[in-house]
Amino acid sequence: MFELSQLRCFVAVAEELHFSRAAERLNMTQPPLSRQIRLLEHHVGVPLLERNSRLVRLTAAGKAFFPEAARILRIAEEATFAARRAAKGEQGNLAIGFTSASGYSLLPEVVRRLRECAPRVSLTLKELVSTTQVQALNAGEIDLGLLRPHPMNAELESRLIATESLMLAIQESEEDRWPLEPTLESLHGKPFIMYSPYEARPFYLMLTERFVRAGVVPDIVEHIGQVHTMLALVRAGVGAALIAEGAARLKFDGIVMRRLSSEPVEMVCTYRRDNDNPALQLFKRDVLPGFDTEASPRRSID
Incomplete structure (x- = not known):
């Protein structure tokens, strides 16, 4: 089977149609370039170039072989770059x-x-x-x-x-019953939608620990795993909820968000x-x- 080095030699000669210029382009002398072309023609089984002292031109086989040889070289180069990018994580x-x-x-x-x-x-x-x-x-x-x-x-x-900060989500019709700057203590005894101890365990444990530390006992009416479901229940008037500030980007009509005076999450x-x-x-x-x-x-x- 032919080698990539032989293809590079052939493509250079095919593009230059001149052995001396092709050899200079490849930073080699003309005799080894000629040997590489002969080896390639031997592997392919047909002449690819016609050459004499006056001109170099592609044979019919060479004209058919040239674009495919150039494509193979491009693929080989792209494969090399891809491997290097993969090794770098790019x-x-x-x-x-x-x-x-x-x-x-x-x-x-x-x-x-x-x-x-x-x-x-x-x-x-x-x-x-x-x-x-x-x-x-x-x-x-x-x-x-x-x-x-x-x-x-x-x-x-x-x-x-x-x-990020914690945000208190409350039903819009109930906003007058809540302070403008709520705290954990604002939730004491109030209907509250809590995170699921299974699906949302980290948030459940975090809020439970903070409630215990603050001596706050909300009236937990539901345990929910997903924020959008919580907000749907808040809008329905089931209770208030605490959500992370990023989730407050969910714009639910009928809900008011107020920043909680509490350590961030x-x-x-x-x-x-x-x-x-x-x-x-x-x-x-x-x-x-x-x-x-x-x-x-x-x-x-x-």
């Missing part, structure tokens, strides 16, 4: 898990920045609750997750990627320590530092 696939709340604000910004750094990386986006994201990370089904701080094993590592980026996907390494190196990562890496806990 090409390949990155599977990202995200919560519904992060999908309203954080995820679009993550995707935008990643597109700027590596436009050839294809993305697989999966909306999953935090608990399911941890399971998917452990199973190698996603490369990284955008989720709430969550108990996880030692094979995972998390970095803080964003903080966190969103972390989590990945397996042993994941050697170059696209993930690029994300950690070039995309993640642009977010709120001043905190030290968050070590996994049992």
Whole structure:
């Protein structure tokens, strides 16, 4: 079978129609160039060039062979570049898990920045609750997750990627019964839509701990796993709810949002320590530092 070096020699001669100019272009002398052409013709089985002391021209076989030879060289060059880009993480696939709340604000910004750094990386986006994201990370089904701080094993590592305020969602017709600057204490004894301890466990645990710390006991009327369902129930007058600021981008008619005077909630980026996907390494190196990562890496806990 012929070699790429032989194709390069033939294409150079076919384009120049002059052995000396082709040899100079390839930074070689004319005798080895002629040998490469003869070897190529031997492998192909037919003459590709007619040459004498006065001219060089393509045979009919050479005219048919020339565009295909040039195409093979382009493919080989593209394959080389693709391999180099993949090794640098500039090409390949990155599977990202995200919560519904992060999908309203954080995820679009993550995707935008990643597109700027590596436009050839294809993305697989999966909306999953935090608990399911941890399971998917452990199973190698996603490369990284955008989720709430969550108990996880030692094979995972998390970095803080964003903080946001909590927003109190109340029915518009009830807004006069709520303070303009609500606190956790404002929810004491009030009908409240709580996060599911299973589907939305990190948020459930976080709010439960804060209620206990503040001595607040809301009247929990429903446990819900998804923010959009919570807001639908708020609009229906079932109760109030606390949602992350990013999810407040969901514009529901008949709902008023008020910022809660409380410590913010966190969103972390989590990945397996042993994941050697170059696209993930690029994300950690070039995309993640642009977010709120001043905190030290968050070590996994049992």
